[in-house]
Amino acid sequence: MSATSAASPAELVPVPPAAAELGRVFAAAGHELHLVGGPVRDALMGRACADLDFATDARPERIRALVEPIASAVWTTGIAFGTVGAQVHGVPCEITTFRADRYDRVSRNPEVAWGDTLTDDLRRRDFTMNAMAVSVTADAPTDRVFSDPFGGLADLARGVLRTPGTPQESFADDPLRMLRAARFVSTLGVTVDPAVRAAMTDMAAELGRITPERVLAELTKLLLGAHPRTGLETLVDTGLADVVLPELPALRMAADEHGQHKDVYAHTLQVLDQAIDLEQDGPDLVLRWAALMHDIGKPATREFLPGGRVTFHHHEVVGARMARDRLRALRAGKELIDEVRQLVFLHLRFYGYRSSQWTDSAVRRYVVDAGPLLPRLNKLVRSDCTTRNRRKAAALSSAYDTLEQRIAQLQEQEQLDAVRPDLDGNEIMRLLDIPPGPLVGRAYKHLLEVRMQEGPLEHDAAVAELRRWYAEHGPGASTG
Template sequence: MTTPVDLIPLSQQAVRLGAAFAAAGRELHLVGGPVRDALMGRPSADLDFATDARPSEVQQLVAPLGSAVWTTGIAYGTVGVRVDGVPCEITTYRADRYDRVGRNPAVAYGDSLADDLLRRDFTMNAMALSVTGDLAFTDPYGGLADLARGVLRTPGTPAESFEDDPLRMLRAARFVSTLGVRVATEVDAALRTLAPSLARITAERVQIELSKLLLGAAPRAGLELLVDTGLADVVLPELPALQMAADEHGQHKDVYAHTLQVLDQAVDLEDAGPDLTLRWAALLHDVGKPETRAFLPGGRVTFHHHEVVGARLARKRLKALRYSNDLIDDVAKLVFLHLRFYGYRSTEWTDSAVRRYVVDAGPLLPRLNRLVRSDCTTRNKRKAAALASAYDALEQRIAALRKQEELDRIRPDLNGEEIMSILSISPGPLVGKAYQHLLALRMAHGPLGHDRAVSELQSWYAANS
């Protein structure tokens, strides 16, 4: 009969570490995510261990085995070592107490594996496998059964766990997204009660968990848990704000449901793995609608310029979450541009308009393509087919122009040095204005050629100098 031990392969790094700790009369257990992932048949890049040895002794035991030892986490009992090129983290059993004001505990070491596992966030992360020879599997809180049922439970009471460390509430939503599990009834109740305490967590920690959630296989499920329990009210209030009731005539969609469907469809269109920028853009593309909603006579509803407001709100939220400037700029730009395509459906775009669309999107064009296609959630098959056909046509025109004109590298026919030479002027604002004039001509007419560009430049200069 297959046992849990049979499902957890031991790496050579774990074997070497186990032998060293056994020789010293110490315990060493593979714990947490690596055990859970092995039982799920998932790859894991982590090697996390727990031991009864104190940090100073751990340093002595691992020094002969690794090419590098680091102690950045030693204040919390963790010593890191690179064994055969693989990073491993070894943490002394803990028996901490939390003040429930911050999330950092008063560190206290313990001597019991079961007590150490009791401190962990969820039962499926509170399983251990001894690597010191006997390969004993330890599961004091029913993690294996919960894993088989796909249910998140806490080793102790959910209230105690979440009050000790509110970040665990976000981790619950992350695991719903990444592991495809659901939260137990008592966990759900604790999330709803304790959601406000999430405000104790730093923005940087929240950002890490939200990123992992969004990059999961089922981000929608994780986000729905955040909204349903009130966690999103604390860390991402723009999302529940999209739950606007339709007007009395039912003239516009539930923006929240539409947003989640757009996210699902954007995920389906990814072709090179999870794309955090695209997923954030899909999630935030309509966040400007609550602020711009207006009711008109006859029951019509409008959201004029919601893409402008949405770009501002997206930038504000992502900045508050301490994301990089590059990601903030890219997401805000995608939100701002996501409606541009709909002008193509209503009018016959000139080549100049197509060029402007490509140049404005820049390197974000592939993501913009996916976002715009994802933004079609109509149940009207004829309308959906028309939208898809229109975007196919636009992409074909982009491809044709790109082939003709090196569209991705559109520049004026004359550069700054040539402009100054032809006009006999020095560097200054006038050069920039001349450059922008030639760029506008290039966008409107395609390549001008050198002689025509010179003529256009001289005519412009005569009229503006």
């Protein structure tokens, strides 16, 4: 993160064509325009940035008038807060009037107030490394002014999160900044200044006034970061997780009175690390949530047995329900909720394969129950092995290798990914001469069960099985 002494910080921040054109327009109109916040920080770190943020002394309506002639699109949803959005050279840009807001300290809604200087604007930002700016109204890099009134460049070089003012004032203004600190630990690989960490610990309860949607957005970015484990540890160690994700710190338990059982919290973080190692096409949010929540049912199902043994019977069932409830509380989308819940529910199924030789029927059911989640389930199950016993780990890996080979063989023979009954609903109605209704559904379900147990049937055999079932369960069947 260190900057070379051969160039000024302003020269180390490349000005994209969109920023340069905006700079010329604002300069010609007699206004300041500064590239601020994340784009400056990321440029100094050598990171790509998809969109651009600017600060200016121009008022919102003036901003709008200046950008409309050069933008392919303009949006004004944030104009009441001083922000005008524009698409310039294909890049999303947000230009905001200098602000010097005050907060009511009850919700987090600012009393919007325009600022007079760039320093006023930078002072209200979350962290010093996001409170740097580069002017873009000059064409020559050597003429551009780098503004860093709160020491953000030095903090960036050290990789430390500090706040421009006191952390207590910053977090009282917007408690979400505490969660954002943990997110930056994950995404940027930085550490939290001790004073900032102390304020996060003291003020963790303030997160309770942040909307679930905003909390979920930060947790999502944290989980998708390069270092989610350290971000999550920051949440737990400061008490923030007790407010937004209490199931995680609840895993910090010794499972028996001697403390000899592995800590489920440490195990969970290791499973997350191992699942990430198995990702092939970039960060997988569903897999990471499932790894994080796969054992959250253990505290509720822990039972001590004679001899110091501990059991967690049906913790996958309880955990699936808890995962669903937590993600619902965070206002997550239905697809994410359903997929994470199903992975948590299924993650122990494989252990039955280890203890008994599965029939082809059991393998079919495993594949069908997993459905399109099977590749993720494979990764989750493999990640769930954290034993230090090399012989046990090798046996687990070998057993799962064998299961995957059997799945591949059956998929090749039977197209397991599209398991259906050998007769569809229309054929069932035609063969039995019955109208649509619950009876068709029951017949379909029976044929699916037969398909799972026996594999594919010849058409005549499927018809015979349907007629046999109907004779026993149809309207004219004897009730005994």
